[in-house]
Amino acid sequence: MSTPSRPNTGSVLIIDLTREKVVKRKVLSETVKRYLGGRGFNSKALFDMIPGRIDPLSPENVLALGNGTFAGTALPMTSRLHISTLSPLSGILGDGNAGGEFSAMLKFAGYEQVIVTGRAEKPKYVFIEDDEVEIRDAEELWGLTTGETVDWLRDEHGDEVSVAGIGPAGENLVRFATTMVDKYHSGARGSGAVWGSKNLKAIAVIGTKGVEPADPERFYGLAKEDIDYFNRNEFVRRIYSVIGTHYGLIQWYPSWRYFQVPLSAEELPIGLRPQDLAEYEVGRTQCFSCPLACKDVYYLPSTGEYGTASEFESIYALGSNNCVTDTEAVLRMEHMADEYGMDVMTLGDTIALARLLHEKGILSRGDVKGVSLEWGDAEEQIELIEMTAYRKGFWDKLAEGYRNFAKLYGEDALAYCYDVKGVNRGWYEVDFINGVFTLSHATSTRGADHLRGRSWAYWENDKLIDIEVVRGMLEAGLPDYRKDPVGALIYGERACTLADSLGRCKGSINSWLQAVPLVWKYPVFKGTAMLLTAFTGIEFTEKDVIDATDRIYLTEMAFNVRQGIKKKHYDVKFPPEFAATERAKAQLKRHWELVDEYLERRGCDVETAYPRRETLEGLDIGYVADQIGGKEFPEWDGPVRGVA
Amino acid sequence: MTSLSRITILTKPEVQTSVQVYCLQCRDAACERVCPVDAISRDRNGAYVINYDRCIGCRECAYACPFGAISFEVEARPIKCDLCDGEPECVAVCPHDAIVYMEEKKAARELKKAKAAGVAYGLYGGKETPEYSRKKAEEAVEYLMELVEKSGELDV
Ligand code: SF4
Ligand code: SF4
Numbered sequence: 075m076s077t078p079s080r081p082n083t084g085s086v087l088i089i090d091l092t093r094e095k096v097v098k099r100k101v102l103s104e105t106v107k108r109y110l111g112g113r114g115f116n117s118k119a120l121f122d123m124i125p126g127r128i129d130p131l132s133p134e135n136v137l138a139l140g141n142g143t144f145a146g147t148a149l150p151m152t153s154r155l156h157i158s159t160l161s162p163l164s165g166i167l168g169d170g171n172a173g174g175e176f177s178a179m180l181k182f183a184g185y186e187q188v189i190v191t192g193r194a195e196k197p198k199y200v201f202i203e204d205d206e207v208e209i210r211d212a213e214e215l216w217g218l219t220t221g222e223t224v225d226w227l228r229d230e231h232g233d234e235v236s237v238a239g240i241g242p243a244g245e246n247l248v249r250f251a252t253t254m255v256d257k258y259h260s261g262a263r264g265s266g267a268v269w270g271s272k273n274l275k276a277i278a279v280i281g282t283k284g285v286e287p288a289d290p291e292r293f294y295g296l297a298k299e300d301i302d303y304f305n306r307n308e309f310v311r312r313i314y315s316v317i318g319t320h321y322g323l324i325q326w327y328p329s330w331r332y333f334q335v336p337l338s339a340e341e342l343p344i345g346l347r348p349q350d351l352a353e354y355e356v357g358r359t360q361c362f363s364c365p366l367a368c369k370d371v372y373y374l375p376s377t378g379e380y381g382t383a384s385e386f387e388s389i390y391a392l393g394s395n396n397c398v399t400d401t402e403a404v405l406r407m408e409h410m411a412d413e414y415g416m417d418v419m420t421l422g423d424t425i426a427l428a429r430l431l432h433e434k435g436i437l438s439r440g441d442v443k444g445v446s447l448e449w450g451d452a453e454e455q456i457e458l459i460e461m462t463a464y465r466k467g468f469w470d471k472l473a474e475g476y477r478n479f480a481k482l483y484g485e486d487a488l489a490y491c492y493d494v495k496g497v498n499r500g501w502y503e504v505d506f507i508n509g510v511f512t513l514s515h516a517t518s519t520r521g522a523d524h525l526r527g528r529s530w531a532y533w534e535n536d537k538l539i540d541i542e543v544v545r546g547m548l549e550a551g552l553p554d555y556r557k558d559p560v561g562a563l564i565y566g567e568r569a570c571t572l573a574d575s576l577g578r579c580k581g582s583i584n585s586w587l588q589a590v591p592l593v594w595k596y597p598v599f600k601g602t603a604m605l606l607t608a609f610t611g612i613e614f615t616e617k618d619v620i621d622a623t624d625r626i627y628l629t630e631m632a633f634n635v636r637q638g639i640k641k642k643h644y645d646v647k648f649p650p651e652f653a654a655t656e657r658a659k660a661q662l663k664r665h666w667e668l669v670d671e672y673l674e675r676r677g678c679d680v681e682t683a684y685p686r687r688e689t690l691e692g693l694d695i696g697y698v699a700d701q702i703g704g705k706e707f708p709e710w711d712g713p714v715r716g717v718a
Numbered sequence: 719m720t721s722l723s724r725i726t727i728l729t730k731p732e733v734q735t736s737v738q739v740y741c742l743q744c745r746d747a748a749c750e751r752v753c754p755v756d757a758i759s760r761d762r763n764g765a766y767v768i769n770y771d772r773c774i775g776c777r778e779c780a781y782a783c784p785f786g787a788i789s790f791e792v793e794a795r796p797i798k799c800d801l802c803d804g805e806p807e808c809v810a811v812c813p814h815d816a817i818v819y820m821e822e823k824k825a826a827r828e829l830k831k832a833k834a835a836g837v838a839y840g841l842y843g844g845k846e847t848p849e850y851s852r853k854k855a856e857e858a859v860e861y862l863m864e865l866v867e868k869s870g871e872l873d874v
Contacts, residue, residue: 309865316858324862339863352855353848538865 092192113574142577164496165713170261173361182281239276241415288611322386381409391422497521527566638710
């Protein structure tokens with residue numbers, strides 16, 4: 075028998091835009107125990123509500139916003155919003171995680187999740203103020219940038235309002251348009267186009283209710299320990315809070331000229347070094363409840379605008395990968411992407427791909443009338459970004475996004491498309507970091523990705539932040555990637571699933587310390603279990619936590635199976651020149667061995683890559699097996715268009 | 719013990735920057751002067767405190783304060799910073815040492831030093847100094863390189 079949940083857990087808000095109907099549903103404590111919140115709730119909702127292959131831009135698609143179990147509490151860095159949908163970029167699960175205040179506000183208004191279905195006839199926005207939910211006209215808002223939208227809604231509803239919504243790119247169905255939260259925080263993989271297809275411009279929320287842990291003393295006691303840890307940490311004070319994710323420019327080898335050269339700290343061009351970017355910084359900011367403040371606030375003298383969060387990803391994708399090294403130009407492009415509401419990584423990588431295809435003669439002059447596509451032409455790139463957001467001329471094709479764009483030019487173009495399941499992430503040798511790097515791109519349930527388990531599997535950043543923590547985790551049984559890369563990756567994937575479900579930031583520099591609360595004291599998931607018990611009043615053991623993450627991950631895999639994902643889609647791409655070498659062939663062999671081992675240990679069929687019935691039943695989700703067992707699904711080849 | 723917050727955070731949304739509003743414990747305080755029943759007085763730490771036994775809830779002090787530091791919003795009585803009896807809680811919890819509590823003369827000296835060092839006062843202080851931000855970032859990078867060198871320890 076299920077019991078209604080405690081007051082620490084709000085309800086689910088279901089909005090049907092076709093019928094303009096709003097329904098509220100209580101969240102059962104059993105659901106919290108099994109799916110935690112945030113990404114867990116979202117992935118389950120998508121699996122249950124999208125039965126098969128549909129056009130992601132059709133009214134049948136579902137947009138789920140989940141705020142995470144601990145949103146709005148004093149536990150640090152726990153107010154990230156998880157946004158999930160069937161992605162118009164990839165045609166599989168597409169989810170993203172955005173910061174800001176929305177997630178906390180939604181919790182204060184009394185909700186765990188908002189689910190949007192259908193399509194409004196005319197542009198609409200949703201206004202939520204605690205129990206009141208209204209679907210309102212947004213004709214005046216349509217066409218506005220994300221910044222203007224937020225300003226408009228603040229004028230209308232007051233400064234406290236927090237906003238998730240889209241800019242012109244989402245309205246124009248750019249396939250990598252994002253959901254933007256409070257102007258500057260972006261959740262990727264084309265979710266913006268789904269809002270656009272539903273004629274939904276924004277959701278504005280004001281919440282005034284508190285969040286009450288079941289055992290406040292215990293919960294706040296543990297939360298305070300975690301805050302104190304970060305406040306004392308040298309790395310946080312001297313690096314994180316000063317240069318934020320620009321840390322990656324020094325540590326992560328940003329790529330030059332469409333993934334041709336990974337740049338070391340010494341090779342970093344002048345203009346793109348952290349100190350160059352810092353000259354534009356006029357302040358720092360953060361998400362709700364975060365003591366770290368990884369985000370810079372920058373000022374652009376040439377346009378008089380302020381922007382926020384010029385992250386590593388935007389600097390490499392829009393900058394070095396396109397050979398653009400003019401600091402202000404890169405910041406301006408980043409800001410434009412925020413204002414139009416586009417994912418900087420897919421945007422930058424797709425432009426770089428277009429430059430390469432042009433150089434190779436695969437894109438002919440005629441295709442790109444009036445554009446030079448010279449490497450490093452910053453001014454032209456600024457224009458291209460605008461044209462892409464409005465799908466003007468040739469750039470209509472670029473707006474299709476990475477793999478869909480390459481597909482328009484046939485096999486020759488696809489050969490240079492380094493994607494997994496339709497999502498771009500560059501190329502890497504399998505030998506690199508004992509196979510973990512490439513394997514993690516292949517196994518990610520939303521396509522090639524660095525935030526699904528990769529850095530966590532080999533302590534990429536934790537060893538700098540606090541080496542003792544890594545030692546502690548190894549002692550507590552975390553597999554060592556040098557001996558057991560697959561085991562390490564599965565643990566990494568669990569950590570990320572957990573963070574996304576709790577609403578915790580995975581750390582904009584990707585670290586266990588941030589992703590898993592209290593891991594520095596109670597490795598690996600023990601601290602989380604203690605916090606969950608204190609907060610929800612439901613008894614959680616470490617095993618319950620692990621099972622919940624596996625339940626979520628396998629549900630996501632099953633979702634993708636129904637979208638036509640087969641074993642062959644776990645491949646990784648190399649540039650054609652390298653792919654032809656013996657070295658590459660040996661590496662691919664090793665990759666497939668790792669994939670087999672991964673599938674086996676995840677409890678999936680090694681031939682088909684489908685999750686096995688026993689595994690699903692063992693996690694008490696036999697109903698998922700009923701949905702995929704003994705069925706044939708047409709093979710995936712990007713997003714479906716029209717009725718499947 | 720929980721109590722109502724006496725700090726209001728004002729956000730300037732277009733630049734995602736916030737400032738705290740709290741009582742400045744003015745030398746010649748408007749709130750004290752206007753109070754018709756003399757409910758406001760200075761305590762031994764120099765904080766203006768409200769004697770609720772005398773307060774009649776007229777709101778005069780809130781109207782008089784030029785900084786909006788007295789609020790009536792959450793309770794039907796004036797709420798203001800009382801410096802927590804000499805050990806301010808806000809100072810204790812602020813993770814970035816953005817609030818400090820010190821003797822007046824010392825504070826004036828510190829401020830002078832900071833100005834001389836070219837510390838940016840952010841958007842509200844008026845003058846942004848690119849040199850200062852650059853220097854801070856350079857220090858961060860330098861420290862990071864040191865850490866990278868040392869991290870060979872775990873053989874990873
Ligand atoms: S670390 Fe950065 S992204 Fe994460 S919660 Fe803090 S401010 Fe937001
Ligand atoms: S409340 Fe206002 S007038 Fe009174 S002491 Fe504080 S700042 Fe001065």
